[in-house]
Amino acid sequence: MLNLYLIVVCVLISVLTYWWYRKPLKFPPGPKGLPLLGILPFLSAYPEHEFGTWSKKYGPLMSVPMGWQNWVVLNDYETIKETLLKRSEHFNERPKIRFLQMLSPNGLGFVPGGEIWRSHRRFGVAALRRFGGSKGVIERKVNEEALNLIEELKKYEGKPFQMENLLTNAVSNVICSIAFGRRFQYDDDKFRGLVSSLLAVFKMLGHWKTNLLMFIPFLCDVPSFSSHINEGRKLWKPVRDMIADLLIEHQSTFDPNDIRDIMDAYLECYQQKENNLVLEDLQDFFVDLFAGGTETTASSLRWAFLCLMIHQDVQEKMQEEIDTVIGKDGTPSLSLSDKLPYTCAVVHEILRFRTVAPLSLPRCVAKDVTVCGYNLPKGTKVLTNQWQVNNDEANWQNPSVFAPQRHLDENGNFTNSRHVLTFGAGARMCLGEQLARAENWLFLVTVIQRFRISVDPDDPDPPSLTRGSNAIVYIPDAYNMIIHSR
Template sequence: MFWYILFVVLLLLTYYWYQRPNKFPFGPRGLPVIGVAPFLGKHPHKTYMKWSKEYGPILSVRLGRNDAVILNDYDSVQQAFGARNTVFSGRPPNGFLDKLFEGHGIVFMDYGENWKSQRKFGLFTLRGLGVGKKTMEERVFEEVAYFKDEIKANNGKPFDILTSLKKAVSNNICSVAYGSRFDYNDPIFNQLIHNLDNIFNTPEIISTIAFMFLIPILRHIPPFSSRSKRMLGIMDKIVGVQKDIIKDHQNSLDNGNVRDFIDAFLVEIKNKTHSSFTEKQLVYYILNLFVAGTETVTQTVRWGLLSLIHYPQIQKKLYEEIDSVLGSDGKVTMSHRTTMPYVCAFVEEILRCRPAASIGLPHMATDDAEVNGFSIPKGTQVFANIWAVHHDENIWDEPEKFKPERHLDEKGNFVMSHRVIPFSMGPRHCLGEQLARMEIFIFLVSTLQGFEILPDPDKSDLPIFHDSVPGLNVLAFPFRLVAKQR
């Protein structure tokens, strides 16, 4: 009798596990309880892309005990996340992320009135502080001067540019959020950068984030539990710095003289504009801006510099165009994009070939919906596989190859593609896209204007370009370069 009951129970569990909602996308289910996690490999974005060739561009998987839909082509992403479609603007509950951000900030806040209020404030305030305007260009250009001095200090010897680059990029966020930049030797600033490196450039932490992000329950299971605890400790340190900076702003706040993002937010709290404006919300909002704004741009520029080492002929062509427009000491602005089509094509190809977020942040259906004939029940997680969109053989010729020319027309003019979506699209596209694009362009042009980027002569092989650190983000492996002053 016992064996009969056990058999029936196992049969029912198996039936439940493989059951799908009506008209739901097909895809692998994986193993009971843990789903497809053991089969995702080092690069889930590439695995999903491979599965999409078997199951179709819209596929479903089990992540833990929950269903998720993965969108692997532009048409499905555009239909689901397009500008007028808010049904997929939700954020699913996630025990790991909830522990990190306590339901606050802007990136992981669920769609609703609170998010709308915070998003509107963010867009309005960033514009008011100069993002997308000449004033922000000036700030970025000024920071580039400090960055170039850091490069010169290496005297043409091999070095890892990551830390210097991260300090420069994060200082642009600091100027907007905190009202001032940090000196590169400031101990508080160095601790912030060190903590960011511990999270985003430590392989075991990166892989831990990937799995706990997809399957939150893993945070309770060794070895994920100890790594999760370590990461939470690092985040607490970063949060502590934000709280100290906010406290200094509170003590010197002048409603008639808003200096930065923190001041603007504190004024909203004081005026009781909306219930979502709280001190805790400010802490995590600033944290989101600082982390997201630093890592995305840093990694994109770093990939660009790495590509120059692998493709010296591209570097030569880039420098010739920059030199013809700016000379040796001209000041680059965003208006120069119209006279630098090859540079623009190069930047576009970096964003296509090496998107910082290979699988976009998780969306959630806030109501029953449909995408290309498939039914997506309310509460279902939905991901955009940006890597797959950018490497779709039906759209891109030889997508694995790095070819800036693919973004030029027959007359050599730059043609921006709406199918390159590194910042996602729709209502929840990246809040800092304008600033990020500005930084990437100005940093790369200014660096090439002043330096020739060469490989480390002490290494017999070039650093890895056609692979990345295992995880959900496309991060380059550590490498050293030589910056030869022109």
């Protein structure tokens, strides 16, 4: 009888092992991982690094078992071009990740696809073009807010302070101006709380419980994990409450002959039954628009100022160029970018050197597709390793080094390399790329034009370019800076 039990156990183990390691025909190769957990135990806080290392063995298009799900990771520009760009109709959906949908089910970022996504995407593209798409409108709004930020920064001159919340407030004011027709004062306690909540949300997304919830869905019902989800909802609540209050205000003052901002435009489309917009989805749409339009750009600028604080030589050269072309009191303009090649190279290098969305948001194969010689069945989940593209030694010499000059040709002209990937690619690429690029350039130039920024020499724990909270957005740890007027 004992022998029979042993035989049955061995057969079951063999069947389970076969079931676990089996993959669809002609599926991309990759590491095996462990039963039930896959490669999750082998990932650090920076999984894009492990994916990049494994891609050297298995190829740029590889598979990885995450929990009991087989995911695919895209690790170089050419593979991303063949998939997300050339076959965008096959890669235009998001996977149904229960945890993320519990936070924002019908917005822009996490909605899987279908009519809700198409309606919001069409409306969002048209609305951003209508209320901020032209360079003149973007420049005016960003320059106005940049001057408000300058006035706020003057209060801290000569003494150590943290710029994190001020910068988030400034960036969020730009999207608030376009979306809601208003900005918030830097000393507004309610808005300060909202900014703090937003920062906490994105940092929470890097927690180990969040990572497990992403790939092992049933944990959403386990008490310690469900309480983690509830904490995330509490952090989102101030943002959702703000949107709800603004909606009530807009509904009470709505005038179809005077469409003031994107929220008015949403109400207009809803009333005219355009784009199949549903009023019940408005809150999710604007929560995603506000969060997405704030945190990625704010984090990119935080990395930018940190890079320039640590690399004083780069800051000096950038200031010399700005002084020559714009002057110390002139108004920065995107139209002058051609005359500021080194400054453009600095901004481009920051986007490469510190990729704020290392793995971008996941995709899902919408229908069976064969690409790069591999079969990807419908429903296959896909990650885009933007960090690896930006650190690919095939395209970048010493990629771990911050070197703006790599984006200048032999004549000193700026070269806008396609191998810097920051805003995604294809049908699901960042909706506000143009706005984000304008903010990165104009905010950075305005601050560096007016101030000399540096590390606090008395800081017992000086800032580092290698410390940050890594999740959907790569956020640098809070740091002290000192500013002096120039």
